[in-house]
Amino acid sequence: MGEKEKTKSFSGSGKPEKELTLAELPVGTTATILKVMPGTRGRKKFADVGLVAGTELLIEAHAPFGGLIRVKVMETSMALHKDDAANIVMTQEEEN
């Protein structure tokens, strides 16, 4: 599935694509990981739970006092820190 999504997001079906980091996306959006910035700490740890380029994520919630972001990745909810999420570049196809 990873491969398939990757080709989809790179294919550029004519629609304009928006690039934002995971930390900037609002709750409720679905987006695909474009890349995890090289040199990000814990990059391997993220990769192990499926946070690799091409994976689709759903931003589920932001913690009450900031700091944590909850995302659904590979059918599981994971919480990660905003600072780390800022290193994950996402791509999202515009609605219209």
Next chain:
Amino acid sequence: MSRTFRIALAGNPNCGKTSVFNALTGARQHVGNYPGVTVESKSGRFSLGDMEIEVIDLPGVYSLSSSSPEEEVVFQELTKPGIDLILNVVDSTIPRRSLYLTTQLAELHIPMLLAFNMTDDAKKKGLKFNIPKLEKYFGSPIVQTVGCRSNGIKPLTDQLAKTLNELDDHGVPMLSYGGDIDDAVNAVSEKIDALGCEKYAHVPSRFFAVKLLEHDTCVMRINEFASVHGEVENQISHLWDKHAINADTFMADRRYAMLAGACRDTISMTQEKRREISDKIDMIVTNKILGLPLFLIIIYLTFWFTFVCAELPMGWIESFFGWLADFIKSIWAPDKWPFMRSLITDGIISGVGGVIVFLPNILFLFFAIAILEDSGYMSRAAFVMDGIMRKFGLQGRSFVPLVLGFGCTVPAIMATRTIESERDRAVTIMVLPLMSCGARLPIYALIIPAFFPVKYHATVMWLIYVIGVAAALTAARILKGTLFKGDGEVYLMELPPYRLPTAKSLMLHMWDRGRMYLHKAGTIILATSVILFICNTFPVKKDFSQDYDAQITRLEKSRMDEAEKREKTAALKNARQAELMEYTISGRIGRGLEPVFRPIGFDWKITTASIAALSAKEIFVSQLGILYAEGETDEESVPLRRQLMKNYTPLQGFCIMLFCLLSVPCLATLAITRRELNSWLMMACEGAGLFLLAYVTTFIVYQLGTFFRIGTVFIG
């Protein structure tokens, strides 16, 4: 003849591995710690037909990347020789993520059996598996289980027996990463093979080659492979130059791609994806507005359950030990071995009994924690609290232990095991003694009414607790900014779907902690009770300043009013006891240290009581009672309060409480700190640091108070 096998139980966190382990081994388990880390090691035994099987329950991990202490432990265990089979528990509701670990386990080329757990939930989700095809892909038999319930274990044990009988012809394949990477892997493997390393002969060189290319810390550290590192770097730069493949994560990328392919062929979704119940609960529980109040209510309920519900069994235990001491006294004549008699009854039984009384607290508390943990709520609580706690250099998971610290520091420190980050955990443990524990309550309850008018009671008590909390949070900030400085580990926490905890797992969890606590009571508390008893008894004074016995006899013969006679006799006995006390080791230590403690307002009696309070904080009250010779003392005793009012000022009273709050915690806390942090040095620093904090703070308060004449006379 029975055959023995060793199997390793591996799987992701929250995959239901522990319930499989419990169902297999029942109570025949051994819980311990891996040396040097705070990862729990669990093993158990069971027999299957004529086979005796040892199961090692490995910590739950997502990968074999040695990027956490758990992963390192799993790596070490699995690369040790002697494992006959890996039983890989797979959460079948999330096959893609769960099988990721499987792809790495397969590279070890140890026979595997895959347990597809929670297949009932997977079915509800609309997942359908093509089992024969999946078996072929991983070259391992697959058995479908329903987890939790023990009736689901039968197919597993049947399949296990079958697999163990056919170990020789397992067909675990070597997974392919694609041509480009496979070439690099083969090149490195060849170099490893050429080394002819005996120690790791049982592990395929391909496994190490992949790990070396990933720059896996554990494998990079193996000295035997140091000479291969050159080749590894060559291959990594070759991959980057020729194929633009980035070294550190390409393996993860490829594994997920492989799995995507495998899953497409073998797993089908029949139903439309729907919002699960778990997500609905989370809409409320982790809600931005409702999350915090809900959390506070749940914590309050935990607290209530631990301290209110446990009162009844605590009463039973207390009366049992009281009865036991009386019973021994009644059958043991006072003149026969009098020292041993009172050592056993007044020293050991009251000392150890005084600690075992808290066993219900511990059991109830860990029962409640097990519910929160097993249901999946604990990680939500951490999610909700993280923002606030981070401002103080702590994290979400620190909150629950800190609150528990108001009860008893020992279980609270045990509860810090849920904190994954070692550094955050260490800071939490270090500041925990500052959360005023329940055992300090008797001290406040004795002192506050003695020195403060009724209308200020609650305020003073509140103030003491607030000082403790403020000190704990400030200390956490300071520790995080100095000794435990650093970026901290990467925070990545799973919020597993809510599940109903099973009774069996709750009971086992509770029993584990209870057993640890009893062990402590049987060792350290027993020893200190004996030492304290000896210090309070020897040397025995023979020559008194006046002949008390003669005076008492004279009194008894006199024609005084009965009530007056009793009162005077008691006064004489008390005075005699006080002289005895001053002559003992405790008394001498107190006298000797008095100069040190005078600047903070303590006399030798308070000093002695503070030292005795090291064994358990409540002892402060009883020791002070003995010193003021009021006989048996509890916090309600009025004559002792009168003595205190006569001898000390409110300022001194406040200083006593402040010192008790901030100073070195009880020995049990120190012992558990040493065990949980696995360091004598940390324990010593903790003790010394808290003593200094208490001494300096109390010194400042006492000296300023004396200078400005605050609290030097009675208020109200």
